[in-house]
Amino acid sequence: MKLENALLSTKFSNEAQKATLNILYTAWWLKSITSKELKDFDLTHEQYNVLRILKGKYPDQLCVKDIARRMIEKSSNVPRIIDRLEIKKLVKRTVSESDKRETLITITKSGLSILESSTSKLNALHKSLETITEKEAEQLNNLLEKLRVNEIE
Amino acid sequence: MKLENALLSTKFSNEAQKATLNILYTAWWLKSITSKELKDFDLTHEQYNVLRILKGKYPDQLCVKDIARRMIEKSSNVPRIIDRLEIKKLVKRTVSESDKRETLITITKSGLSILESSTSKLNALHKSLETITEKEAEQLNNLLEKLRVNEIE
DNA sequence: TTTTAATAGATGTATATACACATAAAATAA
DNA sequence: TTATTTTATGTGTATATACATCTATTAAAA
Numbered sequence: 001m002k003l004e005n006a007l008l009s010t011k012f013s014n015e016a017q018k019a020t021l022n023i024l025y026t027a028w029w030l031k032s033i034t035s036k037e038l039k040d041f042d043l044t045h046e047q048y049n050v051l052r053i054l055k056g057k058y059p060d061q062l063c064v065k066d067i068a069r070r071m072i073e074k075s076s077n078v079p080r081i082i083d084r085l086e087i088k089k090l091v092k093r094t095v096s097e098s099d100k101r102e103t104l105i106t107i108t109k110s111g112l113s114i115l116e117s118s119t120s121k122l123n124a125l126h127k128s129l130e131t132i133t134e135k136e137a138e139q140l141n142n143l144l145e146k147l148r149v150n151e152i153e
Numbered sequence: 154m155k156l157e158n159a160l161l162s163t164k165f166s167n168e169a170q171k172a173t174l175n176i177l178y179t180a181w182w183l184k185s186i187t188s189k190e191l192k193d194f195d196l197t198h199e200q201y202n203v204l205r206i207l208k209g210k211y212p213d214q215l216c217v218k219d220i221a222r223r224m225i226e227k228s229s230n231v232p233r234i235i236d237r238l239e240i241k242k243l244v245k246r247t248v249s250e251s252d253k254r255e256t257l258i259t260i261t262k263s264g265l266s267i268l269e270s271s272t273s274k275l276n277a278l279h280k281s282l283e284t285i286t287e288k289e290a291e292q293l294n295n296l297l298e299k300l301r302v303n304e305i306e
Numbered sequence: 307t308t309t310t311a312a313t314a315g316a317t318g319t320a321t322a323t324a325c326a327c328a329t330a331a332a333a334t335a336a
Numbered sequence: 337t338t339a340t341t342t343t344a345t346g347t348g349t350a351t352a353t354a355c356a357t358c359t360a361t362t363a364a365a366a
Contacts, residue, residue, distance in 0.1 A: 001298065001301050002298055003294070003297075003298065006304075026180075026297045027176050027181075028225060029301060032227075046322065056164060063344075072178050077346095079345060101332065103345065137172045140296045145155055147282075148182060184323095197324095217314070230316095232316055234352080253361060255314060
């Protein structure tokens with residue numbers, strides 16, 4: 001869908017400004033279709049992201065800060081997201097022995113299992129929406145990274 | 154910045170999956186740098202978006218539903234955003250005469266003025282970050298819209 | 307006309323973002 | 337060692353998302 005139809009607006013001062021709105025809108029759209037799938041697993045997008053990060057290092061543990069560093073949205077309140085996951089017994093907290101300030105997070109068997117089934121659902125969704133070629137995706141990645149070239153830190 | 158560095162991860166199953174994460178991360182980054190500017194005006198990203206939409210039709214009024222249709226994030230709770238704007242006297246609510254279910258929203262002089270100064274600050278920011286050409290921005294827009302080609306509604 | 311359905315907006319709840327601040331532990335400086 | 341600073345995490349608050357429900361009003365059906 002053209003952005004003009006999505007936002008009911010045709011007034012963009014230039015292509016770069018339109019691209020900014022287009023990125024924001026596309027991100028909302030991606031989150032929105034993804035969340036719909038995750039709802040069947042009683043997971044939010046952010047909870048899924050934390051589980052995915054933990055699985056990436058499994059069976060190693062990660063402290064809260066290490067998870068935060070890998071989050072898509074860096075301002076996520078990771079301790080609170082872990083609270084919800086812990087209640088559902090998808091992760092476990094333990095205090096680090098080497099540094100008692102750190103809380104180490106482990107994904108449980110149950111967490112791994114729910115991650116696996118939700119991921120396969122999401123993969124199927126993404127496959128069904130595959131409208132751009134590998135080459136185009138690569139081009140898209142390059143453009144987004146060029147846009148962020150002045151990103152600090 | 155490369156996505157690999159932003160997310161501290163190198164495991165992407167393909168370029169399309171990486172593009173998905175890249176869009177989500179870029180959207181977060183754009184919102185984050187924008188919000189920093191808007192803070193000087195005591196505006197959130199969403200409040201700014203509503204003001205911008207109202208100005209687009211000024212001096213006409215828009216009902217809540219018309220605003221919602223133009224929001225970047227369609228699931229925004231527009232009545233609540235208008236609550237905050239009304240408290241700050243940046244918009245005014247009136248009940249529609251033709252249809253008493255509708256609430257008509259008008260941007261005030263004060264709203265127009267704060268929108269103008271915040272917009273010029275944002276334009277300056279965007280100009281300083283202009284790293285892609287008009288042609289590349291166009292390409293980016295085309296790729297994002299191709300990605301959303303199966304979007305419903 | 308009376309009833310039913312649809313629509314617009316407000317409101318309630320859980321979770322998240324964004325950010326300030328508090329607390330405990332570790333690292334560093336005096 | 338003692339004091340100071342830094343770091344890791346947790347907690348509090350305002351606002352937002354996402355979605356359900358309630359109310360008033362309008363439109364449509366019986």
